[in-house]
Amino acid sequence: MKRLLPAFLLFLVIYQGSAATACEALAVAASAYTFQQFITRLGRTIALMECIGFIASVELLLVPAVTYWVFPASMPVDSATYFAFILPAYSAFYIGVLGLGTWQTADSHRQYLQAVAVYLRQNQTGGIVLLVIGLAGFAVRAVMPAAPSFVGLLPANCLFVSAFYAYYSRSKYRLIHISSVVIALLAYTVWSGMFGELFLWGILVIVFVSPGIQDGLTTRLKSAGLVAACLLLLLVQSIKGEYRYNTWGHQRTERRGDARLMVELLTDRLANPAKLLNADHAFLSIVRFNQGIMVGSAMARVPLHEAYAEGDVLLSLLYPLVPRFIWPGKPQTGGYENIRRFTNLPQSENTSINLSPLGEGYVNFGFGGVLFALFYGLLVSSGFRYGLYLAENRPSIILWLPMLYIGCLTMETDLLSTWGSLINGAMFGALLFWLAKQLGIQL
Template identity: 60%
Template sequence: MGRLILSLVIFLVSLWLAASSFYEALAVSFSLYTFLTFVHRIGQRIAILECISAIASLEILAVPAVTYWMFPASMPIESVTYFGYALPACIAFYAGLHGFTNNSSEDSHRHYIQHVIEYLQHRKTACLFLFFIGLVGFLVKIVIPLAPAFVGTLPMYCLLISVLYAYYSRSAYRTPLIGLVVILLLANTVRTGMFGDLFFWVLLALVLGTVSFSIPLTIRSKTVLIGFAFAFLLVIQSIKAEYRYNTWGHLRNERTANAGLMTELLIDRLTYPEKLLNIRHLFASFGRFNQGIMIGSAMAKVPVHEAYANGEVLLAFIYPLVPRLFWSDKPQTGGYENIRRFTTLTQFENTSINLSPVGEGYVNFGYGGILFAYLYGLLLRGCFQAVFIMAERVPSVILWLPMLYVGCLTMETDLLSTWGSLVNSALFIAILFWSTKGIGIEL
């Protein structure tokens, strides 16, 4: 109730102070509600779906609304037109993710984590096995950067899952193993210049790890955690462009590691915090999450200059099920073709921007994309609930939720990327469980 009241207050303040439209004020207040719900759920449940809806609302509603208040000329279409689609679509997505009722029996996931702890007491070496698989994947990615996900990225993710296994099994190797994984994760960030994995994996580790705390987190503790997360994100946004400029070439495989430069940039930002806390940097960081530019540009072009795709987006649900081995021309993830076809925005070989599933819903079905957004949220929720059903037989499957959903956290990517990430991860996990059981190793 407190979250709802505060959101209502923000709605009224937005209407009064910012002289915003009804849609803009509602967009900001709804975004605040999703964020407060996410914070409230931390420590009570594995709040991955809450995290997804909070990030979606930030990128599709809150940031565009503030941009309309401050720099309306930078947005491709009028506010009323944009929010006339984006607001109901985002609310529909939220409804699909969380349902329309509040079932108190689902309020806590603590007992699931307790079952995981009990289950792993006789499987303490599983973390070492997963670490070895992850290390192999890490080395493959170094030697063959463009290796298929099944032999590179997905095995490498086992490094992070090994940390969860070590932590919850109370393995004697947990401290050195966690230390090694942190070093490897940082090394991978330096090598690739990709900071998203680092941020999202840390976020997911907190979301999952805090559920097992014997003493529930207080509001003050959650505020501190969220504050550190935003500070971390601000630092990343500050150094990312400069680091990539000095270490990336024109093509995706033209990337070099420079740990010295990374350290120098971090020290510089911590020594001179005014480089972080200034209007120019804050606006640049803020604008980075403005998904409204992509969706708005698509709404400006479709259907006036480009016809609706009439359901082509649904093919993205089929692509991940066909191995690239049997389909050499299978579409790549990244959304390049969607941006070229449905917007007037430009992008380069070594960067990517995407319409997001909500934007793809519009270019395919027009305002029918609102229903599509609901069904997509419902699909993500169904997969999440399916994991808990399987956990009744194999409790440790809960620990694989971060790997399943790490590609679904943000709306800055396309449907083929998000859904493909979830499906490929699920297939990899299933094969891993099946194959290890065949050699007598229980995960």
């Protein structure tokens, strides 16, 4: 009850002291509670599930509530209609993703990371092998952006896994190793104009490194980190549109990097803080994370103009199990078909928007999507729990969890993408472990 008290008091303050509805005040209070849970556990445990729950609350609850206060006309349905579904759906998801908290103990998580450190100090070759694979994957992504994930994205992700290996192995070359990974990520960000991976991997580094810090993270340090992250987010949002306008064409293949332009834009913003620290820019940056627009658009169209899909979304659980070379027509991730079918939102070749798994739950089952949200949360958390179980015998598996969950951190995606991230990452990792074993290499 003590943990709920601050959120309850915030609810009362917002509801009694403003024109917010009870649902809007509850949405903000729920987001504050998930933030409190995440910050409390960060550095004490591997707070991956709390992180996922908090980000989802921002995208589905907090930002939509703020938008209803500031610019309600931009929301496709009224506040009461939207929150009547999303509040119970998100609550069910949060219960599922935390898995009732039965495995969340600080001591056990620190023991996992201590075991990783001992294991890798005796087996330092694996990190170098993963570095080579990762650099090769990045090269493939640069030359062939549309390459299958098994030869592009997944090998490239090994680069980040190798950085975790270098950090926990305490290799004498770890600074060079980790620096090369950071440089590769920054180079890819400049080349592609895509900033999402930079932020998501940054979050995963904090989540998986902080519990291993001997003295832990103080509340002051966590608060300072949060402020720095928000300022960095404002900075990136302020240059992203202009940078893409000057470096992107009409097709995904028509993109080019311009490091000089990137430096000029960053220098301009830092020299002119007023372009960052103003209410209009802050609101536009926040609205960028408003997943409520997509979910609300689906609610406005289904079932009035489009019938419920009645379970089509569940087929997404099967798609990742069938290789594309066997099924050339297998549906692509990215949510294009869902947006076209269930909303009136425009899309272009250069942009990708998604209903989110909870939005897919609604267009398939209506308010039965609340039960689907619980199932989805349990699905996400079960992979994490199973990873911890496997790490009891092979400690390094802990360091592969970021690679598996990179596609699950945000709700700006679909079930096929998140489930595919888990399954494809697990199959690719299992294949690498098997090949390494045949070659006498310890991963």
